[in-house]
Amino acid sequence: MAEAANFKAIGTRPIRPDGVEKVTGRANFGADLNLPDMLHGKVLRSPHAHARIKRIDLTKAQAMEGVYAAISSADFPQEVTLSLSKNILARDKALYHGHALAAVAARTPRIAEEALERIEVEYEVLPPVLILDDAMQEKSTLVSEDLRTNDDESSPPSNIAATQRFERGDVTQGFAEADVIVQEEFRVPSAHQGYIEPHACVATSNPGGRVTIWCTTQGPFEVRSATAGVLNKTVSDIKVIPSEIGGGFGGKTVVYLEPVAVRLSELTGKPVKMVMNREEVFRATGPASATLCKIKVGAKKDGRITAATAWLAYEAGAFPGSPVGPGCMSVFAPYDIDNFLVEGYDVLVNKPKVAAYRAPGAPQSMHAMECAIDELAQKLDMDPIDLRLKNAAKEGTVAPYGPKFPPIGLVECLEAAKRHPNYVNKPSEEVGRGVAVGFWFNIGMQSSAEVTIAEDGAVSIMEGSPDIGGSRASMCLMAAETLGVPYETINAHVGDTESTGFCNLTGGSRTTFATGLAVVKACEDVIAQCKARAAMTWELDVEQVAWRDGQAVPKPGVNIDVDPLSLADIAKTMSRTGGPLLGRASLNAQGAGACFSVNWTDVTIDRETGKVDVKAFTAIQDAGRAIHPSYVEGQMQGGAVQGLGWALNEEYIYDENGVVENASFLDYRVPVASDMPMIDCEIVEVPNPSHPYGVRGVGETPIVAPLAATSNAVRDLLGFRINDLPLSPPNVLAAIDEAD
């Protein structure tokens, strides 16, 4: 890639502009804001997984000294029937252990907590629906009595909220042509996003009905619309100011506290702060769907896949809306398959409503498929990478979910893996190795950017994407490259919903792609204005001026003897040439460009304890173009370790009544530094033609492959497969004992 060598800023690894604030404790996160005369809100949560709420009596709480308000769902607009609204505060039924029932605002957090204990709730405890298989039975207890599959009023109520099905070719014929067939079932447990910062907000409502919310979120504009929806307000009544965000991974794309804090502020006339504790985060937010995936794959002796079917059931939690859709669309995405059938089920259970978690839906279904592919490789005695190369999707392949792939990097990643020294060096006898492929669609959506030039030529970017992993640095690098000025002269700021143009959330791996595109276009707008100012100064036509290396210059052949005008030169005189320089762009970005990866895990197993240790992990991924390679690697490494945590230890543990038994970081064990090796990365660059620098999103794909890569490594070492995750010590030990 000759052009890559010509970049000056892109591909370098400077320090992020918000870095010093974040290593010195100055950066303000969700819980860091305090306002004068502020109250503290707390939420009462259901101790039952499923119960009819017969009565909520708030009077004793309201009577407490220091309590300013106590509310339940009755204090919210009843005409709003969004499931979001019913999740924020339960109406007739509590649907999971942790479902919010009531809230109070008090002078101190302590008083608010004491007030919660005085709220009287009368329940009729109902049997909970906790297991996917049970929930799908016709005679199952119903989570919601009026839910009908696919909103079909002619069918009886069901826990199956939605089904989907898509197919291509003739699977019966395809399987008939196969020389080998693999058919297996896989379960993946529910995992929490595990962001270190709990949900937090401060809301204040003025007597005129204007609301301001400070909160930690991936999407301030989505908080605005969701809060307006729940409270039956217009979005223009609400201003949302995003704080720095302490991790989200999809879990901070929905609202839990904000409408409650607004309502409490409206009732008390004071600002109200609400901060979840960790137990609340586990019981009432996130998690990712638990799933049951049944896969059947057939192939010829040479490895060519002839047919595949997937039956995928995803827990939605207490309200419809699991990511079974993307699960279905991603399950076969890496492969060019003529005959397939995919069926998906969105299933209600008495557990927290699931939220997006990094590539939502894909880790579970692709775990199943990538394990099945590994079994196929075993049966065919083929190298797992060669088998994947034989079937890999490439430019022009019609994706199972519809569109024809533009340039994608799966083959390049697989070939890079085959060459990689970590792959070439075969593991020793005591080490198992497993390979898997990862994929995510990526999204574009709406972004805006404004680029302001100060009178000394310094560049200030205003955009609306909360910086969750160094995106300000990427924006500054793309601006430096486009404008041709040093990175150090640029700063990037995340605005609020009234200080910058509309911007969708930081999610779908869209920020560097879509908001980056807006920043590039806003910089091009600045360049156009600078060229016009230079033309005016030189008394030339604007067509006679070029922008080169951060300077306006006469185009070659224009007969004029002038010194180039830098951005700083033009800025210095801008009051005389037309006023402030402000570039802007707003767009709905198309062509996000799918992202593929190849990962392999090397593991050892302690046969006495069943503990699986990750000895080495290698991630290869197509970034399109790595704007700041360190932050691309950071996504790859962080996603890898989240995926390894899901593969090895992470799961929700419920008792028979649906009570979460491990709602703490002590008992819900995410990987710690001593659990993990270094995560080796290789970035492949197959530029995305829909972005001026070739960017494709990299944030989500990294979590997908580690699940199956780890399962396949354990299978390699044990000689038999453990189909279900997590591969935790008790599960692995039980499987070893059974095999003996």
Added chain:
Amino acid sequence: MSKIYVSTTVNGRPEDVLCEAHQTLLDLLRDEIGLTGTKEGCGTGDCGACTVLLDDRLVCSCLVLAPEADGKEITTVEGIADSQEGLHVVQQKLLEHAALQCGVCTPGFVVAAKALLDKDPNPDEKTIRYWLAGNLCRCTGYDKIIRAVQDAAQELTPTK
């Protein structure tokens, strides 16, 4: 409810605070003194985001009661950089290695890693990983944090 008088030193500055008996050292720092650099990730001593030094001992400030800070010296993330010298080498290396993404765990890592290097200026990878095992990071997968601490150690005590 009568309050308890706590006389303590935070980042070298005397602080006299009236606390309630149930308040933690984390509450004292964040809510009474306004030092919000120390973060609460769990409140149960499992995540390390609230790590501070209490008389040179690393503690989770959420597990220390505020009155226990009486007569003690506390160092928080706000006290690590020197107003004259600038960032501590650990902070500088975390930035250079892009070892933070969201940054909410970073204050705890800064305090813990500095304490490690004060005690053992030349730790091996395993030592660093075990020393920092009480600090959760969900973004980075730890790789770049470990490398940053190794690099900081290297800068403090260059090997021949």
